[in-house]
Amino acid sequence: xxxxxxxxxxxxxxxxxxxxxxxxxxxxxxxxxxxxxxxxxxxxxxxxxxxxxxxxxxxxxxxxxxxxxxxxxxxxxxxxxxxxxxxxxxxxxxxxxxxxxxxxxxxxxxxxxxxxxxxxxxxxxxxxxxxxxxxxxxxxxxxxxxxxxxxxxxxxxxxxxxxxxxxxxxxxxxxxxxxxxxxxxxxxxxxxxxxxxxxxxxxxxxxxxxxxxxxxxxxxxxxxxxxxxxxxxxxxxxxxxxxxxxxxxxxxxxxxxxxxxxxxxxxxxxxxxxxxxxxxxxxxxxxxxxxx
Amino acid sequence: xxxxxxxxxxxxxxxxxxxxxxxxxxxxxxxxxxxxxxxxxxxxxxxxxxxxxxxxxxxxxxxxxxxxxxxxxxxxxxxxxxxxxxxxxxxxxxxxxxxxxxxxxxxxxxxxxxxxxxxxxxxxxxxxxxxxxxxxxxxxxxxxxxxxxxxxxxxxxxxxxxxxxxxxxxxxxxxxxxxxxxxxxxxxxxxxxxxxxxxxxxxxxxxxxxxxxxxxxxxxxxxxxxxxxxxxxxxxxxxxxxxxxxxxxxxxxxxxxxxxxxxxxxxxxxxxxxxxxxxxxxxxxxxxxxxxxxxxxxxxxxxxxxxxxxxxxxxxxxxxx
Numbered sequence: 001x002x003x004x005x006x007x008x009x010x011x012x013x014x015x016x017x018x019x020x021x022x023x024x025x026x027x028x029x030x031x032x033x034x035x036x037x038x039x040x041x042x043x044x045x046x047x048x049x050x051x052x053x054x055x056x057x058x059x060x061x062x063x064x065x066x067x068x069x070x071x072x073x074x075x076x077x078x079x080x081x082x083x084x085x086x087x088x089x090x091x092x093x094x095x096x097x098x099x100x101x102x103x104x105x106x107x108x109x110x111x112x113x114x115x116x117x118x119x120x121x122x123x124x125x126x127x128x129x130x131x132x133x134x135x136x137x138x139x140x141x142x143x144x145x146x147x148x149x150x151x152x153x154x155x156x157x158x159x160x161x162x163x164x165x166x167x168x169x170x171x172x173x174x175x176x177x178x179x180x181x182x183x184x185x186x187x188x189x190x191x192x193x194x195x196x197x198x199x200x201x202x203x204x205x206x207x208x209x210x211x212x213x214x215x216x217x218x219x220x221x222x223x224x225x226x227x228x229x230x231x232x233x234x235x236x237x238x239x240x241x242x243x244x245x246x247x248x249x250x251x252x253x254x255x256x257x258x259x260x261x262x263x264x265x266x267x268x269x270x271x272x273x274x275x276x277x278x279x280x281x282x283x284x285x286x287x288x289x290x291x292x
Numbered sequence: 293x294x295x296x297x298x299x300x301x302x303x304x305x306x307x308x309x310x311x312x313x314x315x316x317x318x319x320x321x322x323x324x325x326x327x328x329x330x331x332x333x334x335x336x337x338x339x340x341x342x343x344x345x346x347x348x349x350x351x352x353x354x355x356x357x358x359x360x361x362x363x364x365x366x367x368x369x370x371x372x373x374x375x376x377x378x379x380x381x382x383x384x385x386x387x388x389x390x391x392x393x394x395x396x397x398x399x400x401x402x403x404x405x406x407x408x409x410x411x412x413x414x415x416x417x418x419x420x421x422x423x424x425x426x427x428x429x430x431x432x433x434x435x436x437x438x439x440x441x442x443x444x445x446x447x448x449x450x451x452x453x454x455x456x457x458x459x460x461x462x463x464x465x466x467x468x469x470x471x472x473x474x475x476x477x478x479x480x481x482x483x484x485x486x487x488x489x490x491x492x493x494x495x496x497x498x499x500x501x502x503x504x505x506x507x508x509x510x511x512x513x514x515x516x517x518x519x520x521x522x523x524x525x526x527x528x529x530x531x532x533x534x535x536x537x538x539x540x541x542x543x544x545x546x547x548x549x550x551x552x553x554x555x556x557x558x559x560x561x562x563x564x565x566x567x568x569x570x571x572x573x574x575x576x577x578x579x580x581x582x583x584x585x586x587x588x589x590x591x592x593x594x595x596x597x598x599x600x601x602x603x604x605x606x607x608x609x610x611x612x613x
Binding site for chain 1: 340346348393396397399400401403404405407408409411412415416419420421525526529532533536566568569571572573574575576579580583
């Protein structure tokens, strides 16, 4: 195993980590502010990929088709998420966690079958535009050009989320609501609106993750399963609701998985689970401080 | 009242015993599947409804029980009867190991850690081709000839499920079970009065895992195959739905829920491939209109004259809006 291969795998792992981060950050936001472990988060990720594919197909030949697709998919999933939140989920906030989880599980079952109805069980693939095909050389290692987009998207989203949480009024309220929602409510702030914004943003990030991953993988039913579990784990080992925790967890997962492919390819997918168990044995509440 | 219930149970048992003689094989098979799934759901409810632990990945013990039997017979060439015992024991051991790690945490952390450890087992089953058969699973597992006819397999399953349910019922009613329920309702207070909360929760997890393992080996008796989806997390959530549907604060609730879900799946599957859509809609309707489940709601109505509501954990958050 030469060092070039390792470096290459690490770079690929980092770009996968960015997808994981974007999806897990959305999940973490929803968990932190609403305290809902959103089981249909993975479905939105899958829908994001399918919508991106559909939009890109419809704009076949247009130079900006990928970018339009990357913009349309998150908007679509945010719309789906908000529709669910405003009509049904918002009525359940008083109930036990278990009910919230089972509710989002129900939505997952429905959404996944709707995807099957709408797009069918066949595989799809989205070819990136010509200028993003091929590979670039970084420190002598060939990296697919599209992975540069991913490597850029992660920090952009992280920065954007930080600005939202620390520099906007609603972001500050959301952070306050995550720590002490009763107090925020007592102050006369409409918590349910904050919840809607946070939930919508979480769903938007799921769709963005799905759209970003679309050109790198086959778009198919079931693509949501492992990713959902992995994002849950990332959120846990990072500390529930902690944005930077989600980033640390994603990097750990992405790199562990791709280095695992070099060491023990058959069980590389098990590495993240082993890491999670290890982290939680030492720090049961996650690496960074949880907002709970 | 108690005598009436006993009489009813006796009649039910006799009726179930007579099933293979009177019903066509398809219904015998379906009833056997319902019995196995019912035991699985009832075992989850020991930790969930009575223990208040969010065991999100219960199916993993079901799968471990089934895989242990299958591997013991096909790879280790153990006698089938040894495998039938080894399955639940392996599941209980897994429950012990997982419990030792998980009961240190509460609520969602507990649930998600349990989910992640369970998913690890699932991945191993999915990838360890030489032993587990990977995503193909193991099929055509040879069992003793006496269990071969469907009627015999059914009677064996009926006996095992009835015995297991009796033990679970006794556990729930025992001082241990009552303490467990007290812990569910108020863990802090129990701690203060000197109850070892975590030891009780751990014991409940081991017991629940054991009986999930029993359900797992019984599934192999019925189907003669195992496959990784038996320990996939979606199945675990389906078991949660069964508990909720029937009523997760009642003992027979999960059995009823399992019967309804298995029957619905079987019959809906004939008309549509969109079974999960139906289950999803059903689940959401349930959450909104029958949050205590069928038996929980019936019980609440019957008990309306007494002011005491069905015991349930305190609401998670008191949010206005």
